[in-house]
Amino acid sequence: MIRHATFLRSTVGLLIETLALCGATTGAAAQVTASSPSSNTTVVIPADVAQDKAAGTADPLFQQPYIDKDEWRDAPVRHRYIHGGFNGTDAKFSFYFPDKAGYQGRFFQYITPFPISETLTQQDPPGEFNHVGFALASGGYFVETNGGGAFDLGRGQKGSGDPSVSAYRANAAAADYSRVVAKRIFASQARPYGYAFGGSGGAYRTIGAAENTSGVWDGFVPYVAGSSMAIPNVFTVRMLAMQRLHSKFAQIVDAMEPGGSGDPYKGLDADEAAALREVSAMGFPQRSWFGWKTMGIHGFIALYGGMLGADPSYFADFWTKPGYLGHDAPEQFKKYRVQYETTIAGPLTAKDAVTLGLKQPEQAGGVDSAFNAAAPPVGFRLSGTPPQVYFLGGDMIVKSGAAAGQKIMLVGLKGDAVGVGVANPDVLAKIKPGDQVQIDNSAFLAAQTYHRHQVPGPEFKVWDQFRDAAGKPLYPQRPMLIAPLFVQGAAGSVPKGAFHGKMIIVESLLDREAYPWQADWYRQEAQKKQGVTVAESNFRVWMNDNTLHGDEPVLEDPSRSVGYMGMLQQALRDVATWAEHNVAPPPSTNYRVVDGQVIVPASAAERLGVQPVVTLAANRKVRADIAKGDEVTLVATAEVPPGTGRIVSAEWDPEGAGTYPVKATIPPSAGGKVTLAYKYRYTSAGTVFPGIRVRSERQGRADSVYAQPVNIARARVVVR
Numbered sequence: 081m082i083r084h085a086t087f088l089r090s091t092v093g094l095l096i097e098t099l100a101l102c103g104a105t106t107g108a109a110a111q112v113t114a115s116s117p118s119s120n121t122t123v124v125i126p127a128d129v130a131q132d133k134a135a136g137t138a139d140p141l142f143q144q145p146y147i148d149k150d151e152w153r154d155a156p157v158r159h160r161y162i163h164g165g166f167n168g169t170d171a172k173f174s175f176y177f178p179d180k181a182g183y184q185g186r187f188f189q190y191i192t193p194f195p196i197s198e199t200l201t202q203q204d205p206p207g208e209f210n211h212v213g214f215a216l217a218s219g220g221y222f223v224e225t226n227g228g229g230a231f232d233l234g235r236g237q238k239g240s241g242d243p244s245v246s247a248y249r250a251n252a253a254a255a256d257y258s259r260v261v262a263k264r265i266f267a268s269q270a271r272p273y274g275y276a277f278g279g280s281g282g283a284y285r286t287i288g289a290a291e292n293t294s295g296v297w298d299g300f301v302p303y304v305a306g307s308s309m310a311i312p313n314v315f316t317v318r319m320l321a322m323q324r325l326h327s328k329f330a331q332i333v334d335a336m337e338p339g340g341s342g343d344p345y346k347g348l349d350a351d352e353a354a355a356l357r358e359v360s361a362m363g364f365p366q367r368s369w370f371g372w373k374t375m376g377i378h379g380f381i382a383l384y385g386g387m388l389g390a391d392p393s394y395f396a397d398f399w400t401k402p403g404y405l406g407h408d409a410p411e412q413f414k415k416y417r418v419q420y421e422t423t424i425a426g427p428l429t430a431k432d433a434v435t436l437g438l439k440q441p442e443q444a445g446g447v448d449s450a451f452n453a454a455a456p457p458v459g460f461r462l463s464g465t466p467p468q469v470y471f472l473g474g475d476m477i478v479k480s481g482a483a484a485g486q487k488i489m490l491v492g493l494k495g496d497a498v499g500v501g502v503a504n505p506d507v508l509a510k511i512k513p514g515d516q517v518q519i520d521n522s523a524f525l526a527a528q529t530y531h532r533h534q535v536p537g538p539e540f541k542v543w544d545q546f547r548d549a550a551g552k553p554l555y556p557q558r559p560m561l562i563a564p565l566f567v568q569g570a571a572g573s574v575p576k577g578a579f580h581g582k583m584i585i586v587e588s589l590l591d592r593e594a595y596p597w598q599a600d601w602y603r604q605e606a607q608k609k610q611g612v613t614v615a616e617s618n619f620r621v622w623m624n625d626n627t628l629h630g631d632e633p634v635l636e637d638p639s640r641s642v643g644y645m646g647m648l649q650q651a652l653r654d655v656a657t658w659a660e661h662n663v664a665p666p667p668s669t670n671y672r673v674v675d676g677q678v679i680v681p682a683s684a685a686e687r688l689g690v691q692p693v694v695t696l697a698a699n700r701k702v703r704a705d706i707a708k709g710d711e712v713t714l715v716a717t718a719e720v721p722p723g724t725g726r727i728v729s730a731e732w733d734p735e736g737a738g739t740y741p742v743k744a745t746i747p748p749s750a751g752g753k754v755t756l757a758y759k760y761r762y763t764s765a766g767t768v769f770p771g772i773r774v775r776s777e778r779q780g781r782a783d784s785v786y787a788q789p790v791n792i793a794r795a796r797v798v799v800r
Contacts, residue, residue: 184219195227438499474521
């Protein structure tokens with residue numbers, strides 16, 4: 081154990097900050113290093129903040145703030161923009177202040193999934209998804225930082241090696257200094273209230289800030305949050321299911337669609353059923369497999385190298401020792417395993433990799449796409465064509481040339497082309513045509529059952545499937561649990577429920593990366609640490625149906641899912657009212673966790689939370705079987721939970737295309753519940769899933785840009 085702990089400390093930079101890449105991603109720690117503004121930086125001290133040399137924080141690392149830009153900007157709304165940093169560090173910040181008339185004495189601070197950029201939100205589109213616009217419309221200013229300094233995951237640059245800097249200290253220093261600046265700008269000595277929010281890896285960092293600081297922020301809204309055992313386990317079990325069920329997902333999805341059989345196990349053989357049962361019991365939402373074609377391995381792209389470094393012997397033990405699936409049932413891998421020797425034919429451009437589907441287009445900042453920016457889409461052409469198996473990932477082992485001995489992570493195989501995952505670009509540049517390589521996915525296949533050998537304490541009920549009647553693990557266990565170490569790197573400590581201030585967790589019921597039971601895990605940790613009464617007086621969990629992991633404006637499938645930005649923004653406004661005026665927000669969502677699945681009541685009155693609930697019937701049923709040319713009557717009933725406003729908009733999507741082209745009329749007297757009807761004639765044979773999308777607003781304002789919780793409902797129409 082000591083040997084492993086020492087190794088992990090020495091490689092903590094690569095392991096833990098990758099955690100922040102997604103539902104907990106760990107990787108190269110982007111810590112503060114000793115540096116100052118470049119020699120050509122012009123440090124501007126505006127007249128009204130001329131005395132702001134005091135940092136406002138007790139942290140000795142951040143005692144020398146500077147401002148190098150101060151200007152008024154008109155987009156997305158009129159605001160005063162101030163940019164700066166802290167001398168002696170790589171930490172930088174951006175502050176976005178409203179004019180005095182719009183300021184109500186608070187700020188909102190976005191905590192990114194991993195340290196990226198202090199100007200990230202300047203890429204936000206106008207409208208609902210604009211963080212600056214929301215903050216200013218909510219009576220506050222907006223704060224963002226680079227988390228102490230952006231990092232290069234591929235090169236594994238590590239900085240100071242102190243995870244607390246990027247976890248919460250750099251963000252806290254910027255928050256404290258923003259108060260100094262705000263007091264000068266608004267000529268007020270009143271302390272601005274502060275609210276931190278972040279999703280996925282940013283949720284870990286938000287919770288870390290809540291548990292490891294006091295008096296910096298007054299409230300917190302972590303969203304799509306994971307547990308201390310999330311990484312890599314939520315990905316390994318998901319990949320196991322993807323490997324075994326890829327040819328059966330179409331029927332699984334159909335079973336779980338409206339009007340389906342409701343039995344996803346029908347038609348599966350014993351091994352397939354076992355894989356689906358395992359991933360479902362671990363918490364993967366059964367209704368969320370509709371994204372199986374495109375969801376890929378997600379954040380595992382940034383975790384794989386960390387696993388290889390943290391527990392290298394596992395990948396040999398898997399194939400050679402009893403108790404591991406590769407040893408006990410090698411026949412299960414015959415149609416998946418690749419060990420193919422060839423040579424490099426040439427490089428694969430980023431454009432070609434995207435065209436072939438080996439990589440996603442590069443993006444940055446959102447909780448779903450953050451890891452893509454850390455791994456530019458590149459690859460190689462091979463002189464031979466490996467066996468074309470269902471290939472989720474693997475390794476390219478370089479056997480000759482300047483990069484001989486290097487192992488490159490692969491994330492795709494199409495014909496003679498391979499896509500590269502997280503890799504050092506300096507190493508990739510050394511690989512030349514003619515170099516001998518071996519394409520091998522043995523370790524990647526081994527990773528798919530790693531969670532079986534990482535059984536934690538009894539508080540993690542989803543692991544009960546891997547315990548015997550006496551509570552002992554069924555499989556050999558590894559020398560350590562690596563997930564808590566990953567989490568500690570992102571959050572600064574392993575979450576224990578000991579948060580300060582007020583907190584609302586916003587969770588997604590269709591989340592494939594941060595399984596929704598994990599919000600309940602943190603709730604129970606808080607109750608154990610603080611007592612049920614104290615914890616519940618400062619804490620809420622809002623479960624949102626039909627929402628996924630990502631917070632990006634473009635939805636994966638708008639016919640099947642909605643964004644949660646409206647719920648998140650309402651949570652931020654409610655946590656502010658809670659902290660400033662002691663007005664409690666709507667209660668937590670009522671839910672049950674059954675065999676890893678989170679189940680909520682059907683009605684809004686019972687479900688609670690803030691999301692509207694809507695149902696849809698086609699000819700009075702969830703499924704209508706009709707002849708071509710027949711007319712169908714669609715009837716929807718939408719209702720808000722008690723005390724959360726009223727329904728303000730509804731849009732019909734009769735063809736199920738996710739476009740919602742028909743706007744419904746909401747009666748002025750509708751209030752919190754409305755029933756709507758729409759007739760539509762289907763002229764083409766086939767199966768269609770018509771839908772309706774509804775929004776609510778706390779004050780009943782249909783024209784409000786922000787804080788409109790949304791939901792959908794669907795039905796099935798089979799046209800003969």
